Amino acid sequence: MTIIPDPSDLIIEQVSITNEVTITVHAASPTASCPCCETISKRVQSHYTRTLRDLPASGRPVHLVIQVHRFFCEEKTCVRKIFAERFPALTLPRVQFTLRLQETLREIGFALGGEAGARLGKQLSIPGSPDTLLRVVKGTGLPVASSPRVVGIDDWSWKRRLRYGTLICDLESSKPIDVLPDRSVETVSAWFENHPTVEIVSRDRSSEYAAAMRKGAPQALQVADLWHIGKNLADSIQTLLARCRAEIRRSLQVQATPPEQEREEMESMREQEWHPPRSRSVVLAREGRRAQKLDRYTQVVELHHQGLSAADIASHVGIGERTVHRWLTGGSFPEARRRRRRPSLIDPYERYVLNWWQEGYRNGTQHYKELTAQGYKGSSKAMYNYLATLRTPRSHASKSSPSKPQGRKSTPSSSAPLENFSAQRATWLFVRQPEKLGERQKRELALIRQASPSAEAAYRFAQAFMQMTWEHTGQQLDTWLHEVEASHLPELESFAKGIQQDKAAVLAGLTLPWSQGPLEGHVNWLKLIKRSMYGRAKLPLLRARVLHVAEKEPSRAATLAG
Structure with a gap:
C-alpha cells in the first residue's frame, strides 16, 4: 500500500514519523481550473493549510497536511472571483478524510454498524466515531430496482407480535430490492403500483399480502410458497394424530382393554372436551392436544397401578419424570391453565x-x-x-377425570409398542418421502397406520399431497380436494377449506418453480443486522445495510439465497 494516494499530483515537502505519520505536501501543478467556469488560472490570491486523515501505515495514524492555494478566476463573467484548488483524486471538498479512508469507513459501517465499527476501527488505528460511520453509510446512494419481473415478499418483525416490516426480493437474481416499514395493504400495494413490470409474486399464506397483490398488482400471478403449504398440512396431521392417540395406543396394547370399559373411557373423554370460542382450526388443535394429554395421564395412572416406578413410567410414556410425579401427586387430570391475555392496542x-x-x-x-x-x-x-x-360466549363442558391413583400393585406389565407415542414426532413420518425413512421409522409408521383407520387415511392423503409438491403436479389438486371432502376427517377438511380459499395461488405454487427459499435467507440476514444494532436503528439505516449486500457482495447474496 502506498502511503500517499496518487502521489503524481502532489509534491512531498516533509515527512514526520513519531507515534503518527505526518506528511506535508502541495500541488505539483502551478495552475488550477475554476470549479464554475473551468477556466485555467495561475494568479495566486493566497494559500491556507488543510489537514486530511488517511489510512494507517504500519499501525500508525497518517495525517496529510496540504498547502492549498487560492486563485483569482480570470473569466470576468464568472460568478466566482476567487476559488481554491481541488484534489479530486485525493478527497472531496469540505471533507476531512481521503477518498480511500472514506471508502474503508463506509465498508466498516455497512458490515458492522456504528458502535461495533468504531471499536474495530480503534483497534486498527482507523479514525471514525460511530456517528461518522453512520453518516457515511446513510450518505451512500442505494440501488434502485429497475424492472423486476418475479419477486418474493415476506414479513419480518420489528417487535414480535406487535410490529412487522416487509422484505421484497427479486427471485430471478436472488437479491433483495426493497425493505418496507410495515406489512399493511396500503404500503405493499403502493410499492407494487410503482413497479408495474411485476408478473409473478411468491408469498406465504398471509391474507394481507394476498389483498395487497389484488389491489396493487392485479396483473401479477400469485404463487403460494410450498413450504408454508406443507407446514399447514403437517399441523393438520399433528392435530389428527393427537386426537387419535388413545385409539392408536390401545389397539397395540399387549393386554387389551375390555370393550365395555373402553367405551366408558371414550365417553368420559368426550365429556371432558371443551370447545373454546375460536376458529375451527384452533378448536381442533386444542381438542387434539387435550386428548393426547388425557390419554397420557390415563396411561400414567394405569402403569402406576401396575407397580412401575416414576422413572419407568416416564420412559414408557415419553414424558419427564417430574411430570409423572406431579400428575400422580395431583390426584386428578391436570387441565391446561388458561393463558394470561397479552396486552392489546384495543x-x-x-x-x-x-x-x-x-x-x-x-x-x-x-x-x-x-x-x-x-x-x-x-x-x-x-x-x-x-x-x-x-x-361466542365461552362455556365449559362438564369435565371428568380418571380416578385418583391408588396404591401400587405388585405385578408390572410388559412394554407395548408405541407406549410413548407422540403426535408431533409421528407427523414427520407422515409427510416425509418413504424411501428416506429408516427401518425403525418404517416399522413405527406401519404400526400407526395399522392401529387407526383415521391415521391410515390421513397418511394416504398426506403422501398424495406431498407428492404434488415434490413433483409439481398441481393438476391433481381438484381430485385430492374432492377425496378429502368425502373422507369426513375434520382436520383435513379444515386444511382443504383453506386451500379452496386460496386455490389459484396454491395451484400456481404446485405448478411453478418459484418459492420463498431465497427470501428466507435474506430475512435471516436482516434479523442479524437488526439485532447487531440492538434495535436502535431506524428503517433508513437498516434498509441501506440490507440492500448493500445485494449491490456490493453478490457472492454473499447468492449464499444467503441458498
Whole structure:
C-alpha cells in the first residue's frame, strides 16, 4: 500500500514519523481550473493549510497536511472571483478524510454498524466515531430496482407480535430490492403500483399480502410458497394424530382393554372436551392436544397401578419424570391453565366497544373508523378478533377425570409398542418421502397406520399431497380436494377449506418453480443486522445495510439465497 494516494499530483515537502505519520505536501501543478467556469488560472490570491486523515501505515495514524492555494478566476463573467484548488483524486471538498479512508469507513459501517465499527476501527488505528460511520453509510446512494419481473415478499418483525416490516426480493437474481416499514395493504400495494413490470409474486399464506397483490398488482400471478403449504398440512396431521392417540395406543396394547370399559373411557373423554370460542382450526388443535394429554395421564395412572416406578413410567410414556410425579401427586387430570391475555392496542377502547356491542351495533367497518378517529392505532383484524370473543360466549363442558391413583400393585406389565407415542414426532413420518425413512421409522409408521383407520387415511392423503409438491403436479389438486371432502376427517377438511380459499395461488405454487427459499435467507440476514444494532436503528439505516449486500457482495447474496 502506498502511503500517499496518487502521489503524481502532489509534491512531498516533509515527512514526520513519531507515534503518527505526518506528511506535508502541495500541488505539483502551478495552475488550477475554476470549479464554475473551468477556466485555467495561475494568479495566486493566497494559500491556507488543510489537514486530511488517511489510512494507517504500519499501525500508525497518517495525517496529510496540504498547502492549498487560492486563485483569482480570470473569466470576468464568472460568478466566482476567487476559488481554491481541488484534489479530486485525493478527497472531496469540505471533507476531512481521503477518498480511500472514506471508502474503508463506509465498508466498516455497512458490515458492522456504528458502535461495533468504531471499536474495530480503534483497534486498527482507523479514525471514525460511530456517528461518522453512520453518516457515511446513510450518505451512500442505494440501488434502485429497475424492472423486476418475479419477486418474493415476506414479513419480518420489528417487535414480535406487535410490529412487522416487509422484505421484497427479486427471485430471478436472488437479491433483495426493497425493505418496507410495515406489512399493511396500503404500503405493499403502493410499492407494487410503482413497479408495474411485476408478473409473478411468491408469498406465504398471509391474507394481507394476498389483498395487497389484488389491489396493487392485479396483473401479477400469485404463487403460494410450498413450504408454508406443507407446514399447514403437517399441523393438520399433528392435530389428527393427537386426537387419535388413545385409539392408536390401545389397539397395540399387549393386554387389551375390555370393550365395555373402553367405551366408558371414550365417553368420559368426550365429556371432558371443551370447545373454546375460536376458529375451527384452533378448536381442533386444542381438542387434539387435550386428548393426547388425557390419554397420557390415563396411561400414567394405569402403569402406576401396575407397580412401575416414576422413572419407568416416564420412559414408557415419553414424558419427564417430574411430570409423572406431579400428575400422580395431583390426584386428578391436570387441565391446561388458561393463558394470561397479552396486552392489546384495543384495551383502552374495550369498554366503548363492549357498550357499542350491547346496544346492538354490529357494523365492524363503521366502528373501526370511529375507533381510528379516537386514536386507535391497531389493525382492524385485532378489533375483529375482540368482537369474535363477544359473538361466542365461552362455556365449559362438564369435565371428568380418571380416578385418583391408588396404591401400587405388585405385578408390572410388559412394554407395548408405541407406549410413548407422540403426535408431533409421528407427523414427520407422515409427510416425509418413504424411501428416506429408516427401518425403525418404517416399522413405527406401519404400526400407526395399522392401529387407526383415521391415521391410515390421513397418511394416504398426506403422501398424495406431498407428492404434488415434490413433483409439481398441481393438476391433481381438484381430485385430492374432492377425496378429502368425502373422507369426513375434520382436520383435513379444515386444511382443504383453506386451500379452496386460496386455490389459484396454491395451484400456481404446485405448478411453478418459484418459492420463498431465497427470501428466507435474506430475512435471516436482516434479523442479524437488526439485532447487531440492538434495535436502535431506524428503517433508513437498516434498509441501506440490507440492500448493500445485494449491490456490493453478490457472492454473499447468492449464499444467503441458498
